[in-house]
Every structure is written in structure tokens, then in C-alpha cells.
Amino acid sequence: MFFMERHAKLTTINSKKSRRFVMKNTKSERKDEKVIPFPNLAQLLLKKGMQAMEEKKFKNARELFGQAYELEPEDEDINIGLALSLVELGNYQDAKAIVNKMMGNGIGEYFHVINIYLMILLQLNEHREIISVVEALLEENQVPEGRVESLEHLLAMSKRIVEQGSEQEYSDDFPEFKVESPQIQEEEIKVILETGTMQEQFFMLSSLAGQNIRPWVGLLCQYLIEEKHPFLKTFTLSILKEQEVDKIVEVDKFGQTITVNIVDLPIVEETHFLSDIHKTLRDRLENNNPIMFEQAMEMVKRHNILLYPLNIPNLEGWAEGYYRIVSEAYGIDLKEPDERINIIIEEIRNLEGMTFPVI
Structure with a gap:
């Protein structure tokens, strides 16, 4: 349900501090100033924040979502974006507070917000609260069809951890008494990765990223050849690479299956894909139309994440495709491209139509 406005014209905002226009009352000798928010500024900040999340610039994303939140504190996507950026920065309690407020104020689709809340509780190792929430959902029959199994597994896992006395029951004021969180069992990871929503899968992978993932390398490598969202496969590969897993794996994306050694991947x-297209578009657009260049590169970066680590041929043709798409958005007429470029343009549009599970 998180999506980006496609091909929207970006607007330059001169004031970096307030990002607002200040209009002076010329009729008053006091020269009072009236501050008027720039039209659609919150949605522009939201879009920029989403882009920063995709690029793993989480501090920047938090700042952008925070600015958007000040303008539209009841917006669902802005709230969730802010919460997820806080999660990525390890500020789980702050993220929990945001989601708690969403639930209290009825912001967003109820079960989707509950889903995010549960994943944050999992990160915090607050299994008693997980048990309370999941049991209430199951008792009230508020779980959508197809989600019961994964929640039952989450409930069973939390009960097992609480029964073992391994739950994090120390005060934040006394970190020296912190109990090491137990490792999640492979079967529990497998259930969430197989049956969970994209958001649940993302949170599970994020949780694993902070641990030694070698016990689960086999499971994660299997994930790369299953029918999963390409963004999540890229995220999985990034986790494996960051932990220097030296293993040859198969990756299936967009109908292609390739074999790669993880440590050899860029x-x-x-x-x-990113560097070559960037160079071509920079030479063609940056001086003449920097806003078009920026917008084109935002698309390229999103699609690079989805396509990684596929070897994409004819990058000059892809650069031409991106150029034509942004030109069309600006009403620039170009002569009809050949069939080869038309095919690439169609592929670009298909990629642009895909949603990301991060936000």
C-alpha cells in the first residue's frame, strides 16, 4: 500500500531551513509575515524519504519523514515511513510510540498497522506483549484469511521464549543486567519468510541482519530462488554480502536464473547498471535540465535495487528509455523510437509499477 507518485515534476524549494514561502503583508507597517506551507510539500518530503530508505540513507529518511510529519501528522504513509526509518536506526522504542499513536488515533488500515507493531515488538524482544496482542486478534477473529498460520507460529514462538525465561525483563536503567536474546529458530524464520506479508518478511530479514546469519545461510540462499519480491531478494543478498558469506548461489529474478559468488558481487x-546509466544521463541532462536528471536518476536507483544482481545488456538503450520517459512527463515531443527502445521503455514502466515493501 506504499507507493510513489509516478513521474511527478519535482519542484525546487529555495529555503533549506523552513522550506516554506514567506509572504509579507505590504499593507501593514509592522511587516507581519504569514507563513504558508508549500503546496504538496508533505507528499514531496514523503517521496524523498522513501527514496532515501531505498538507498539505505536512514538518517536522511528520518529527517525527511519527520518534516513531513510536522505538516501532516495524521497521514498514514508518513507515519509508517517515520516508524520504519526509526526501526532501521535501531530506535525501536520511538518507532513503537509512533505506531501506538497510529492505533490509538485510528490512522491507517488496522491490521496492517498491527502487523508493523508486532514486528517492532519482535525486535524489542517484548514477547509477553506479542502474546497479548496476537491472542486478542485470534479471539476476536480479526485476522485476515491466510494470515492465521503465521500469527499462530509467532504466538507459539513467543510463548516458548517466555516459558524458557529468556524474555528481556531488565530495566532500561540497568543495561548491565541485559539478558542476551535467544536466537530465533530456523523453522520460525522459514514460516515467516514463506507465509508472511512483504513487511513481515522485511522485518524478519532486518532482524537477522543484526545477528550472525551463518546458521541460516542455507535458508536465505533457498529464498533467493523462490518466488519472492525482487527487493527482498536484493536485501537478502546485501545481508549475505555484508557478512562476507563466501558461497556460490543461484538467484532467480524476472524469469532469469543466474549463478553468482556472493563475495564477488558489487x-x-x-x-x-547504475554507474553507466548515470554517466549517460548526466552528460545529456545535468547541465541543461538538472531537475529532469534528478527525476530520471531516482527511477534508475529504484530499478537498480530491483534488478540487482542481474547483468542487464544494452545500457545505452536503457538510458535512452529513461530519457524518453522523463521527457514525456515534461511534455517534450521526441520522434518515435525504434522497436528495441520501445521494448526497454515497456520494461521500465513495468519496474516503475512495482511497489516496495520497505514503506
Whole structure:
């Protein structure tokens, strides 16, 4: 349910501090100033925050979502974006407070918000609260069809941890008494990765990223060849690479299956797809129309995340495709491209139509 406005024209905002227009009352000798929010500023900040999340610039994302929140504190996507950026920065209690407020004020689709709340509780190791929430959901028959099994597994896991006395029951004021969180069992990970929503899968992978993932390498490598969201597969590969897992794996994306050695892969931000298209578009657009260049590169970065680590041929053709799409958004008429470029443009549009599970 988190999506981006497609091909929206970006607007330059001169004031970096307030990002508002200040209009002076010329009729008053006191020169009182009336501050008027820039139209759609909150949604522009939301879009920028989403882009920062995709690029793993989580501090920047939190700042952008925070600014948007000040303008539209009841907006569902802004609240969730802010909560998720806080999660990525390890500020779980702050994220929990945001989601608690959403539930209290009825912001967003109820079960979706509850889902995020449960995943934050999992990160906090607050299994008693997980038990309370899940049992209430099951008793009140508020669980959508197809979600019962994964919640039952989460409930069973939390009960097991509480029964073992391993729950985090220390005061934040006395961190020296912190009990090490027990490792999640492979079967529990498998259930969430197989049956959970995209958001639940993302939270589970995020949880694993902070641990030694070698006990689950086999499970994660299997995930790469299953029918899963390409963003989540990229995230999985990034986790494996960051922990220097030296293993040859198969990756299935968009109907292609490739074999790669994880340690030999470039990081997501340094692919040929990204660097080559960036160079072509920069030479063509940056001086003449920097806003078009920025908008085109936002698309390229999103699609690079989805396509990683596929070897995409004809990058000049892809650069031409991105150029034509942003030109069309600006009402610039170009002569009809050949069939080869038309095929690439269709692929780009298909990628642009995909949602990301991060937000």
C-alpha cells in the first residue's frame, strides 16, 4: 500500500531551513509575515524519504519523514515511513510510540498497522506483549484469511521464549543486567519468510541482519530462488554480502536464473547498471535540465535495487528509455523510437509499477 507518485515534476524549494514561502503583508507597517506551507510539500518530503530508505540513507529518511510529519501528522504513509526509518536506526522504542499513536488515533488500515507493531515488538524482544496482542486478534477473529498460520507460529514462538525465561525483563536503567536474546529458530524464520506479508518478511530479514546469519545461510540462499519480491531478494543478498558469506548461489529474478559468488558481487550502489546509466544521463541532462536528471536518476536507483544482481545488456538503450520517459512527463515531443527502445521503455514502466515493501 506504499507507493510513489509516478513521474511527478519535482519542484525546487529555495529555503533549506523552513522550506516554506514567506509572504509579507505590504499593507501593514509592522511587516507581519504569514507563513504558508508549500503546496504538496508533505507528499514531496514523503517521496524523498522513501527514496532515501531505498538507498539505505536512514538518517536522511528520518529527517525527511519527520518534516513531513510536522505538516501532516495524521497521514498514514508518513507515519509508517517515520516508524520504519526509526526501526532501521535501531530506535525501536520511538518507532513503537509512533505506531501506538497510529492505533490509538485510528490512522491507517488496522491490521496492517498491527502487523508493523508486532514486528517492532519482535525486535524489542517484548514477547509477553506479542502474546497479548496476537491472542486478542485470534479471539476476536480479526485476522485476515491466510494470515492465521503465521500469527499462530509467532504466538507459539513467543510463548516458548517466555516459558524458557529468556524474555528481556531488565530495566532500561540497568543495561548491565541485559539478558542476551535467544536466537530465533530456523523453522520460525522459514514460516515467516514463506507465509508472511512483504513487511513481515522485511522485518524478519532486518532482524537477522543484526545477528550472525551463518546458521541460516542455507535458508536465505533457498529464498533467493523462490518466488519472492525482487527487493527482498536484493536485501537478502546485501545481508549475505555484508557478512562476507563466501558461497556460490543461484538467484532467480524476472524469469532469469543466474549463478553468482556472493563475495564477488558489487554492492548495490556500485553496479554497472547504475554507474553507466548515470554517466549517460548526466552528460545529456545535468547541465541543461538538472531537475529532469534528478527525476530520471531516482527511477534508475529504484530499478537498480530491483534488478540487482542481474547483468542487464544494452545500457545505452536503457538510458535512452529513461530519457524518453522523463521527457514525456515534461511534455517534450521526441520522434518515435525504434522497436528495441520501445521494448526497454515497456520494461521500465513495468519496474516503475512495482511497489516496495520497505514503506
